[in-house]
Amino acid sequence: xxxxxxxxxxGIVLISLLALSATLAxxxxxxASWNDGPTKSRILGFVQAVxxxxxxxxxxxxxxxxxxxxxxxxxxxxxxxxxxxFAIDRVRSLAPSxxxxxxxxxxxxxxxxxxxxxxxxxxxxxxxxxxxxxxxMTSDEFTRIVKDWLAxxxxxxxxxxxxxxxxxxxxxxxxxxxxxxxxxYIVSGGGIExxxxxxxxxxxxxxxxxxxxxxxTRYEVRxxxxxxxxxxxxxxxDDKAGKPVGIHKFIGKRPIAVFGNSDGDFExxxxxxxxxxxxxxVLVRHDDGEREFAYDRASHIGRLARGLDEAPTxxxxxxxxxxxxxxxxxP
Amino acid sequence: xxxxxxxxxxGIVLISLLALSATLAxxxxxxASWNDGPTKSRILGFVQAVxxxxxxxxxxxxxxxxxxxxxxxxxxxxxxxxxxxFAIDRVRSLAPSxxxxxxxxxxxxxxxxxxxxxxxxxxxxxxxxxxxxxxxMTSDEFTRIVKDWLAxxxxxxxxxxxxxxxxxxxxxxxxxxxxxxxxxYIVSGGGIExxxxxxxxxxxxxxxxxxxxxxxTRYEVRxxxxxxxxxxxxxxxDDKAGKPVGIHKFIGKRPIAVFGNSDGDFExxxxxxxxxxxxxxVLVRHDDGEREFAYDRASHIGRLARGLDEAPTxxxxxxxxxxxxxxxxxP
Numbered sequence: 001x002x003x004x005x006x007x008x009x010x011g012i013v014l015i016s017l018l019a020l021s022a023t024l025a026x027x028x029x030x031x032a033s034w035n036d037g038p039t040k041s042r043i044l045g046f047v048q049a050v051x052x053x054x055x056x057x058x059x060x061x062x063x064x065x066x067x068x069x070x071x072x073x074x075x076x077x078x079x080x081x082x083x084x085x086f087a088i089d090r091v092r093s094l095a096p097s098x099x100x101x102x103x104x105x106x107x108x109x110x111x112x113x114x115x116x117x118x119x120x121x122x123x124x125x126x127x128x129x130x131x132x133x134x135x136x137m138t139s140d141e142f143t144r145i146v147k148d149w150l151a152x153x154x155x156x157x158x159x160x161x162x163x164x165x166x167x168x169x170x171x172x173x174x175x176x177x178x179x180x181x182x183x184x185y186i187v188s189g190g191g192i193e194x195x196x197x198x199x200x201x202x203x204x205x206x207x208x209x210x211x212x213x214x215x216x217t218r219y220e221v222r223x224x225x226x227x228x229x230x231x232x233x234x235x236x237x238d239d240k241a242g243k244p245v246g247i248h249k250f251i252g253k254r255p256i257a258v259f260g261n262s263d264g265d266f267e268x269x270x271x272x273x274x275x276x277x278x279x280x281x282v283l284v285r286h287d288d289g290e291r292e293f294a295y296d297r298a299s300h301i302g303r304l305a306r307g308l309d310e311a312p313t314x315x316x317x318x319x320x321x322x323x324x325x326x327x328x329x330x331p
Numbered sequence: 332x333x334x335x336x337x338x339x340x341x342g343i344v345l346i347s348l349l350a351l352s353a354t355l356a357x358x359x360x361x362x363a364s365w366n367d368g369p370t371k372s373r374i375l376g377f378v379q380a381v382x383x384x385x386x387x388x389x390x391x392x393x394x395x396x397x398x399x400x401x402x403x404x405x406x407x408x409x410x411x412x413x414x415x416x417f418a419i420d421r422v423r424s425l426a427p428s429x430x431x432x433x434x435x436x437x438x439x440x441x442x443x444x445x446x447x448x449x450x451x452x453x454x455x456x457x458x459x460x461x462x463x464x465x466x467x468m469t470s471d472e473f474t475r476i477v478k479d480w481l482a483x484x485x486x487x488x489x490x491x492x493x494x495x496x497x498x499x500x501x502x503x504x505x506x507x508x509x510x511x512x513x514x515x516y517i518v519s520g521g522g523i524e525x526x527x528x529x530x531x532x533x534x535x536x537x538x539x540x541x542x543x544x545x546x547x548t549r550y551e552v553r554x555x556x557x558x559x560x561x562x563x564x565x566x567x568x569d570d571k572a573g574k575p576v577g578i579h580k581f582i583g584k585r586p587i588a589v590f591g592n593s594d595g596d597f598e599x600x601x602x603x604x605x606x607x608x609x610x611x612x613v614l615v616r617h618d619d620g621e622r623e624f625a626y627d628r629a630s631h632i633g634r635l636a637r638g639l640d641e642a643p644t645x646x647x648x649x650x651x652x653x654x655x656x657x658x659x660x661x662p
Contacts, residue, residue, distance in 0.1 A: 062537060139579060196583050206393060207583025217579065219572040219598055226602045228579045241550040248470060248548065248559045250581060252527050252538025267550055271557045 030176040033169040033326045039282065039319045043173065046280040050256065051180050057278040059256060061181040066257035066280075067247060067268065068174070070188035070195055070212075072302040073261045073284050074203060076165040078293040079156065080115070080301060083190050084126075086149050088113070090133035107132075131232035135215055139193060139228040146197035160329075163202050169325045170259070170284075174203055177257065185255070187247055188212040189239035189264055193230075211246045213238045243268035256280065262302040269307070269316060281316035283307050288322040361507040364500040364657045370613065370650040374504065377611040381587065382511050388609035390587060392512040397588035397611075398578060398599065399505070401519035401526055401543075403633040404592045404615050405534060407496040409624040410487065411446070411632060414521050415457075417480050419444070421464035438463075462563035466546055470524060470559040477528035491660075494533050500656045501590070501615075505534055508588065516586070518578055519543040520570035520595055524561075542577045544569045574599035587611065593633040600638070600647060612647035614638050619653040 034040040049057040050064065071077035091101070091110040101107030106125035109117035118125065134142065150163055158165060174184050186205055188195050192212030199205040214235040217228045238246040244267050247255065257280040258265075258272040265283070273279040286295050286302065296304040311318050321328065365371040380388040381395065402408035422432070422441040432438030437456030440448035449456065465473065481494055489496060505515050517536055519526050523543030530536040545566040548559045569577040575598050578586065588611040589596075589603040596614070604610040617626050617633065627635040642649050652659065 192580070192583075208581065210583065214580065217576050219575045219602065221601070224605075226575065226598070226605055228576065244550045244557065245548050245559065249523070249545065250539065252523075252541065267557070270552070271550065274555075274557055 030179070031169065031172050033172055035324055035326055037324055039317050039324050042317045043176075043280065043282070046257065046278060047176065047180050050278050059278065063253070063256060064177075064180070064182040065185065065251060065253055065255040066177050066182045067185045067187045067211075067255045067259070067272070068170070069243075069260040069262070069265045069268070070186050070190055072286065073259050073265070074166055074170050074186070075162070076155070076158075076167075076292060077302050078286075078295065078299075081190065082155075082162045083194050084129075085153060085156075085162075086146065086194070087129045087133040088118075089149060089153060090145070091129060094132065127234075131215075134191060134194075135230045135232035137230055139217065139230060142193055142230055143197050146194055150198055163198050165329055166202055167284075167325070168327050168330045171203065171330065173259070174205070178204070182257070183209065185209045185211060185247075185251065187238065187243050187268060189237070189243075191215075192238075211238060211250045213242075239264045241267045244271035247271070258282070259284065260307070261286065262304050263306050264302075266307055270314070273314060273316065279315075281311075281314065282319055283311060283316055284319045285321065287320050288325075288328070291328045292321060361510075362500065362503050364503055366655055366657055368655055370648050370655050373648045374507075374611065374613070377588065377609060378507065378511050381609050390609065394584065394587060395508075395511070395513040396516065396582060396584055396586040397508050397513045398516045398518045398542075398586045398590070398603070399501070400574075400591040400593070400596045400599070401517050401521055403617065404590050404596070405497055405501050405517070406493070407486070407489075407498075407623060408633050409617075409626065409630075412521065413486075413493045414525050415460075416484060416487075416493075417477065417525070418460050418464040419449075420480060420484060421476070422460060425463065458565075462546075465522060465525075466561045466563035468561055470548065470561060473524055473561055474528050477525055481529055494529050496660055497533055498615075498656070499658050499661045502534070502661065504590070505536070509535070513588070514540065516540045516542060516578075516582065518569065518574050518599060520568070520574075522546075523569075542569060542581045544573075570595045572598045575602035578602070589613070590615065591638070592617065593635050594637050595633075597638055601645070604645060604647065610646075612642075612645065613650055614642060614647055615650045615652065618651050619656075619659070622659045623652060 031040055031043065049055045050059040052058060068074055071081055088110045091107055095101050095111050101111060106118055106121035106129050109121065110129055137145070150161060153162060154160060155162055155165055177184055184205055186195055186199055186203070186209065188211070190212050192210055192214050195212050196207045196210045199210050200207065216231040216233045216235045218231055220227055220229050236242065236246065243265065247268065254275050255272045256278060258269050259282045260269055261284040269281045273281040283304065285304065286293050288294060295302060296308060308318070362371055362374065380386045381390040383389060399405055402412055419441045422438055426432050426442050429438070432442060437449055437452035437460050440452065441460060468476070481492060484493060485491060486493055486496055508515055515536055517526055517530055517534070517540065519542070521543055523541055523545050526543050527538045527541045530541050531538065547562040547564040547566045549562055551558055551560050567573065567577065574596065578599065585606050586603045587609065589600050590613045591600055592615040600612045604612040614635065616635065617624050619625060626633060627639060639649070
């Protein structure tokens with residue numbers, strides 16, 4: 001053996017040992033950004049029970065399905081959903097080719113950043129905004145537009161990219177569940193293609209495990225190349241009672257673990273946790289106005305009231321961001 | 332060590348060796364029910380290329396998505412789709428509580444087994460038949476009804492359960508692809524819940540990897556128990572140009588391997604195989620009237636014309652059931 005070759009071997013062994021020790025460290029301390037307390041214990045205890053073959057609560061890997069709301073559960077949703085910021089920015093960038101928008105609502109409000117006037121246009125106005133910003137292009141073009149936006153846009157309060165504002169403790173829950181044989185899904189009221197544009201990179205969740213609201217699409221061959229074209233018509237609203245419908249349609253199984261933060265997630269938690277067998281229902285409560293935002297019953301976004309009232313009788317765990325989370329965002 | 336214990340150990344070792352040799356045999360001869368020829372070589376060569384890290388056609392496991400049509404590609408579809416037989420049998424079993432059906436089309440035709448009269452009621456008649464047989468119950472009830480039917484119904488030509496009429500060579504393709512890191516999906520014009528009722532047991536394809544046509548559903552709480560209720564409204568038709576749309580919606584990735592048998596699969600093959608990189612497109616041709624059925628251009632079900640015409644220029648492989656398959660059905 002040459003010295004050179006011996007050196008390389010030593011290097012390989014060292015790298016292997018480092019990788020091993022990192023793995024062991026992770027295995028030794030899951031949920032490192034969680035303070036000890038009832039939520040952390042509940043999550044650890046649940047995963048222990050369903051993965052222990054000797055436990056009467058054992059669940060084979062095929063049944064280990066965990067679903068997560070996105071806005072307010074995996075990343076910040078205040079002061080307004082990131083996707084609404086995206087729609088507004090998109091309208092602004094399209095405004096030069098649509099001069100009539102300057103005097104036409106809801107576009108005028110979006111261009112001027114007048115959120116009050118925008119809200120006054122109601123559901124109809126918001127829908128118009130979504131359609132001009134989300135439809136009319138191919139799916140590949142839309143993904144590119146979203147990725148470009150995510151790379152440059154900044155959150156108004158934190159002045160950081162939106163994708164920096166994912167919750168470190170929840171990333172650890174995703175990792176921990178996957179390390180224990182779970183498949184992790186997003187079930188978002190947001191647009192399925194919008195979320196897919198960053199879910200794999202930021203959450204380790206591939207496109208086929210993202211469920212969300214959608215607009216209709218059409219298959220077309222353009223200049224010999226097939227494309228999926230996005231149409232300005234609602235296909236499916238994945239919110240409230242739509243969430244169990246979406247889960248059933250895409251997965252065809254009832255999840256055993258479910259994480260949400262608002263009454264938009266109520267039915268999804270209800271559906272998953274009212275089946276027999278071990279079930280985990282967790283609601284993230286936004287009570288940390290200093291590090292993030294504080295809101296629940298009175299909020300226009302991410303309203304949480306019925307969930308708070310019924311969590312105790314339904315066996316759902318309320319996570320306090322203030323009390324349970326050592327850090328909010330990744331370092 | 333007691334003799335008894337030694338005996339048990341020998342038994343364990345023998346069983347392990349047997350299991351190992353079976354594994355090796357499988358590994359040594361994939362696609363055992365396929366005759367040597369262009370299709371078998373094409374499938375083996377493709378899988379070899381995309382799994383070989385040294386190949387310029389290497390595809391990481393996350394991109395190894397293979398999609399399969401169901402009727403006529405994974406199981407027999409003649410003389411009429413199994414799901415139509417199911418609908419007819421269901422109407423018959425509901426007929427006693429619906430006495431007016433005796434004189435009302437399309438129900439009269441279904442009850443009397445008059446396929447000509449049934450066909451004469453057209454798309455509207457068939458839709459009515461599907462709605463009364465597929466809607467009005469919960470998703471759990473529907474799955475139970477389908478499973479009960481599959482357990483008792485018999486194919487009119489072969490007098491065997493429909494699920495016996497899956498194609499052994501295609502089961503081997505599914506196994507072979509999965510053994511090489513592929514995820515296998517069904518993309519069926521048939522009903523998603525109908526196919527899910529047997530896809531895991533018969534094909535090893537879990538519910539979350541089944542895409543199909545669907546009716547609308549609604550989430551409801553009945554006597555404190557949440558259910559998914561099936562409504563008599565079309566949600567999505569997963570056929571022709573709907574197949575790439577369904578694939579994009581459910582998977583969000585473009586498959587690299589696609590298997591079909593009719594012009595209803597044309598767009599799905601076109602979409603998957605016209606992207607850059609290694610692609611496999613296979614059409615199963617029903618040319619074995621002795622062992623199965625012989626039909627293509629003129630058939631009312633599973634019509635294959637454009638696919639035959641364009642396969643050569645598009646690089647798709649035509650599989651002849653007569654020439655390429657040693658056996659049709661599992662032993």
